Amino acid sequence: MKALFFLCNVFFMAVESAFAQPKNHHIEIEMRGWQDTTIILSYHYAGRNYVKDTLFVYNEIVTIQGDSSLHPGMYAIIAGQNRLLDFFVDENDQNFSFKTIRTAIIDSLIVENSRNNENFFEWIKFLAENGKKRDSLDEVLSKAVESKKKKAKKAAVLQLENLTRTVQEKRLELFFSDPELLVSRFMKAQEEVIIPCKNDKESDQRQDYLYFKRHYFDNWSLSDDALLYTPIYEQKMDWYFKNLVPLDPDSLINEGNILIEKAKGNVETYRYVIWKTTNFAESSPIMGMERAFVHFIDNYYFPDTSLTSSAMRSRMIKRADELRRSMVGVKASNLVIQDSSFQLQALSNINADFVIIYFFDPDCGHCKTETDSLLSFYRDYKAQYNFEIYAVCSDTSMTKMKTYIQNYNIPWIVVNGPRTLHQGYWELYDVPSMPTIYLIDREKTILTKRLDAHNTFQFLKIYAMQKNKEK
Numbered sequence: 001m002k003a004l005f006f007l008c009n010v011f012f013m014a015v016e017s018a019f020a021q022p023k024n025h026h027i028e029i030e031m032r033g034w035q036d037t038t039i040i041l042s043y044h045y046a047g048r049n050y051v052k053d054t055l056f057v058y059n060e061i062v063t064i065q066g067d068s069s070l071h072p073g074m075y076a077i078i079a080g081q082n083r084l085l086d087f088f089v090d091e092n093d094q095n096f097s098f099k100t101i102r103t104a105i106i107d108s109l110i111v112e113n114s115r116n117n118e119n120f121f122e123w124i125k126f127l128a129e130n131g132k133k134r135d136s137l138d139e140v141l142s143k144a145v146e147s148k149k150k151k152a153k154k155a156a157v158l159q160l161e162n163l164t165r166t167v168q169e170k171r172l173e174l175f176f177s178d179p180e181l182l183v184s185r186f187m188k189a190q191e192e193v194i195i196p197c198k199n200d201k202e203s204d205q206r207q208d209y210l211y212f213k214r215h216y217f218d219n220w221s222l223s224d225d226a227l228l229y230t231p232i233y234e235q236k237m238d239w240y241f242k243n244l245v246p247l248d249p250d251s252l253i254n255e256g257n258i259l260i261e262k263a264k265g266n267v268e269t270y271r272y273v274i275w276k277t278t279n280f281a282e283s284s285p286i287m288g289m290e291r292a293f294v295h296f297i298d299n300y301y302f303p304d305t306s307l308t309s310s311a312m313r314s315r316m317i318k319r320a321d322e323l324r325r326s327m328v329g330v331k332a333s334n335l336v337i338q339d340s341s342f343q344l345q346a347l348s349n350i351n352a353d354f355v356i357i358y359f360f361d362p363d364c365g366h367c368k369t370e371t372d373s374l375l376s377f378y379r380d381y382k383a384q385y386n387f388e389i390y391a392v393c394s395d396t397s398m399t400k401m402k403t404y405i406q407n408y409n410i411p412w413i414v415v416n417g418p419r420t421l422h423q424g425y426w427e428l429y430d431v432p433s434m435p436t437i438y439l440i441d442r443e444k445t446i447l448t449k450r451l452d453a454h455n456t457f458q459f460l461k462i463y464a465m466q467k468n469k470e471k
Contacts, residue, residue, distance in 0.1 A: 023069035025094040029077065029085070033102035034060045040078040046272055047234030049076070069094050072182050073229020088116040090182040090226070116183040119174045123187065126170055134163055182226050189220035189232045213244045223265030228272060237273075241280050249291040252281055256296060271307055274300045287448060288328035290430070294320045326429045328449055332357070332440045333428035337392065337415035340402050345415050347390050348444065354387035354460055357438040359417070359431045361394045362404040367435045371408055373453035378412065381457075385464050392417045392425050394434055 034057050041053040041064055052075070055062050062077070070089045077085045085098070085105055096114035100106075106124060111117045137160050144152035171191070175184045193215045195208050220227060220236065227233045245255045256277035263273035274296065281292035297320035301307055308316070325333055335347040335357075347355065358374065360367040374389060381387075389412035393401045396418045405414050417425050425431065429438065430449070437456050439448040448459050 023094060024067050025065060025070045025089070027064040027087075027089075027095070028061060028097040029064075030061045030097070030099045031057075031084075031102050031105070032060055032100070034062075037079060039084075042076045042078055043071070044074045044076075044230050046228055046276075047231065047238070071229055072226035074186075074231065088114075088120055088183050088186070090116050093117075093182075115178060116181050119177065119181065120183045123171070123174055123183075127167070130163060130167055134160065137163065182230075185220065185224060185227060186230050186232055189227060189236060191219045193218065209244075216240060216244065217262065221265075222259060222262040222273060223269050225266045225268040228269055237276055241276075247284075247286045249281075249288050249295075252277070252284075252289065252292040253295045256281070256292065257299075260300070274307060287451065290323045291327050291329065294324050294327065323430055325427075326438070326446060326449065328446050330446055332438065332444045332446050334422075334444075335390070335392065335415070335425055335428070336421040337417060337425070338419040339413065339415050340398065340405060342419075344421055345390075345413050350388050350390060350413070352386055352388040353442050353464070354385060354447075355440050355444075356387060356389045356456060356460075357429070357440065358389055358391040359394060359425065359429070359434060359436040360391060361434040362397075362400045363395070364434045370435045370437070370453045371410075373457075375408065375410075377453065377457050381461075385460060387460065388412060391415070394418075394431075 036059075037057050039055050039057055039062060040051055041055055042049045043052045052070075053064070055064060069091075072088075072090050074086055074088055076083055076087075085100075087098070093114050093116045096117065097112045098117070099110045099112070101108040106121065106128070109121050111121060137156055141153060141156035141160065144150075144156055171187055175188050178184055179188070193212050195211055216236075220232070224233075240259075245251055259277060260270065260273050263269040278293060278296040278301070281289050281296060284292075297316055301313055301316050302320075305313065307313070324330075332347070336344050339345045347357070356374070358370075360371065378389060391410070391412060391414045393404070393414060394417050395401065396416070398416055398419075401414060401416050404410070429436075432450075436450055437448075437453060438446060439451075439456050439460060440446050447463060448456055451459065
């Protein structure tokens with residue numbers, strides 16, 4: 001496929017450069033029962049884990065040190081396939097130590113000289129303890145429901161509510177003890193938006209949605225690059241795109257521009273959010289999202305040469321140029337191609353309310369299935385919906401094309417793609433694979449692209465009915 005899968009690597013090319021800072025770091029981990037071995041120091045970055053260093057455990061101790069500081073974020077010690085210990089490094093928290101036991105790492109952990117990690121592991125232990133309480137209460141509640149004991153059920157529900165409140169209060173206590181700490185910002189970012197209760201009227205789902213969306217960033221900042229080095233930043237971004245951004249290109253363009261502006265306070269988050277929105281547009285299965293992709297390329301990558309390498313930028317701009325010619329909503333490029341009689345057939349000359357442009361390969365198995373569907377629809381609905389099919393064969397062999405026409409007794413226009421009067425169809429239309437189907441209207445505006453035959457038919461029917469109602 002022609003899709004820009006290389007975008008997944010565009011942003012991450014500059015990750016390591018962010019680690020060059022003028023301080024030193026010294027972190028010592030002593031773990032009783034730890035055999036001499038090689039371990040990995042990894043770090044989080046925008047939803048992924050990367051290897052920072054390979055270290056050696058000697059006499060139950062491993063030392064992480066260097067003449068430059070580590071970028072603030074969450075790090076991990078990994079031995080083989082086991083993730084042994086996550087911990088935080090902050091801008092002014094680069095010299096500390098851990099002592100623990102290999103068989104009970106968290107329960108036995110002692111933190112020295114790190115407020116971030118003292119608070120973090122206090123929170124982890126607190127959650128584990130209350131998790132056990134919740135499991136026990138869930139069991140009590142389940143039994144009360146089964147036995148239909150209303151008082152026991154009510155008591156269990158009340159205890160669960162109190163437990164939830166206790167956890168929330170503990171989180172706030174740790175946060176307000178030192179809100180500037182990275183771990184505090186990390187914990188605050190996990191806070192959910194609380195929608196105010198409405199006593200005077202029933203809940204309005206749209207108003208609730210708008211309130212939630214408007215306050216989604218109250219508890220964390222898109223320009224906080226330290227959070228970018230923890231799992232929370234990517235998780236929050238993914239959730240926002242998948243649940244709060246309407247699935248259409250105009251909404252994604254609008255939301256993307258707003259997010260990019262929010263991230264502008266930091267070069268690294270600015271670059272990341274531009275990448276994220278562009279990648280989301282590129283990878284979206286929603287038809288028409290290529291317009292958002294082209295927008296982000298035109299408005300950010302094209303004018304700003306600092307966002308990625310020169311070679312990558314050129315490839316991205318080239319891909320945007322390929323897509324812009326055949327986006328949903330634009331006028332379809334004219335095709336003038338020879339048919340099986342070597343006569344030129346122009347797409348622009350077709351007099352019909354709708355035209356299905358069908359790119360196919362006569363040797364393609366899936367194309368044969370789509371051809372069968374097209375034949376059925378053409379036979380049953382051509383007159384009703386006044387549509388025509390303009391089929392473009394990708395194979396250079398005129399013999400294969402003629403055989404295809406004869407075998408299927410094709411009643412529509414079939415042309416041999418490479419035998420074109422002007423530009424090749426591959427330069428004018430986004431045809432990543434065969435078959436590919438476009439639907440255009442009488443004015444030759446692209447209505448759909450890359451839907452299969454069945455869904456193209458369904459869209460045509462609904463669209464035609466709506467147009468008739470408007471008359």
